[in-house]
Amino acid sequence: MRYVHKELKPILEQLPELMISTEQMPAIRQFLKDHLIGDFQAHPQVECLEQWIPSQHRGREIRVLIYRSKTVQQSSPAVLWIHGGGYVMGTAEMDAGLCERFVLEAGCQVIAVDYRLAPEHPYPAALEDCYDSLCWLSENATALGIDAEKIAVVGASAGGGLTAALSLLARDRGGPKIAFQMPLYPMIDDRHQTRSSTEIQDSRVWNEQSNRSAWAMYLGGLPVPNVSSYAAPARAKDYSCLPPTYTCVGDQDPFRDETMDYVAALAKAGVPTEFHLYPGCFHGFDGYAPMTGIGQQAIQQYVQALAIFFHE
Template sequence: MEKRLHPELVNMFLELPDVFYTKENLAAKRSEMLEFVASMSAAVPVNNDVQISERHVPGTAENSEVRLKLYEPRVKNQSLPGILYIHGGGYILGSADMMDVALQQMVSELECVIVSVDYRLAPEHPFPAPLEDCYAALKWFSENAEELGSDSSKIAVMGSSAGGGLTAALSLLARDRNGPSIMFQMLLYPMLDDRNITQSSNEITDNRVWNKAKSQLGWEMYLGNENPVSLYAAPARAVDLSGLPPTYACVGDLDPFRDETIHYVSRLTQAGVPTEFHLYPGCFHGSEEYFPFAEISQRIIKEYHAALKSALHK
């Protein structure tokens, strides 16, 4: 792994610990992640230009409400485009609180309103619960955009890792249900294929990063007893990708999701979906979140911010 890393990342990568996820240690790992996120957020100066609030909005019959976090400019001089943000975590980890710093920065840079959805996690809540929470959030955002100073015709959806998989699934679901309009989808190294049949899904085994074993555990917990596997659970299984929103996708070449992302992007293009794609040499899964100040990480972030800004304000 070290021999293939981007030169900027090698020394920092060597300091990463081995991390194992099991059914038995999952609760502890979730707590560790939240504690780490809280400590990182506390170390960053408060962004007084962005207002953060919470809403609990109607969910499905089995989940009466969904928790959302809203990020808005304190001053709005016009109707702003919106982003529905879906966090990552292999379908089994994370929360809407984990990206506070990054989402505040995006609000300031992109002049938008962001709604982050705190969807339920597997294995306690396997598919379709997390996706239905995301759909409920999209529906609420679209119906209440004017109240938020936003525009229901200008809502993008984005996410990384499992959040990217849920973004792809949500775009398919909204299309097939004739649901709320999605103007743009951003798939950051998305978790799309439960079958683990690509070269990259099998070649990344280092426990310091997201790897084959972690993917297998995430899919096992997310899918539960799902058989056959729905295209809305694993979007790589979708046959028809036509009619989906314009797309931006990126992935590192040391990411287990490299090949499934490349394949999905290729199929989007073949289906006539306007698509921009970036493959970053020497980068592993979520490397720009691990080491945000590395030059290559800054480039990754700047390029997807630029794509978002162009899509939102065209």
């Protein structure tokens, strides 16, 4: 990487190499489970409820976690949270701290989706799980104490890709209304044609090799001409009538250029869009927020953007 933010340099030096491959997925998933979930201490004002919701595919259910204030306000806004992990790893629990911040600072409920992962379940499994979760959330808004007119979809990395894809899918299917979308540094382009997608080679962070491996697992051998814009939203030709959008990316992220192209396309289509580019920041830098001012700044800005939208 040409330039790394001064606050991130000591963190980068401590990061292990991460080699994404089908063979390594069990070990990587176990590592993430041990290091991202095990020590979490829940906030005393937020409760987390596990629920299994019906899928539109007979015989299946989808696991979701519902984060909400213990003093639930009726008709509150809601976030459908979609975790990251390159479409191949991660769980609904891994972003518990962030989900709690949304509850406390944006005054909403958060429904985190434990969608199916590739390579065991390639596209469109994850997207259909997210769509079914959105439908369930909308249909049960009254029972959940949620304002059906204030449902936002939010996710980071692959979760950002699924956020962008879900907005396209809900628009085209005439599905539930999404009031706001927040695809953070989204994984939306399988073609690896941009400069940023090939210039990041450091194996301690998400790089070209990991990106190519993860996309191959997610698409499951789908021929390139058959890759849908619902799989890779950067391929979409029409971005009109999508929800107001907030997104951000670091300039040392492989997704930098595809995110910037996406922002430009949204703006040209008349979609209200706010975008932040963070110099010297690699993929997922905000995950190290407790240790860095730049990470705290990024999180504060997107949590605030959500709060402003919900309560303006």
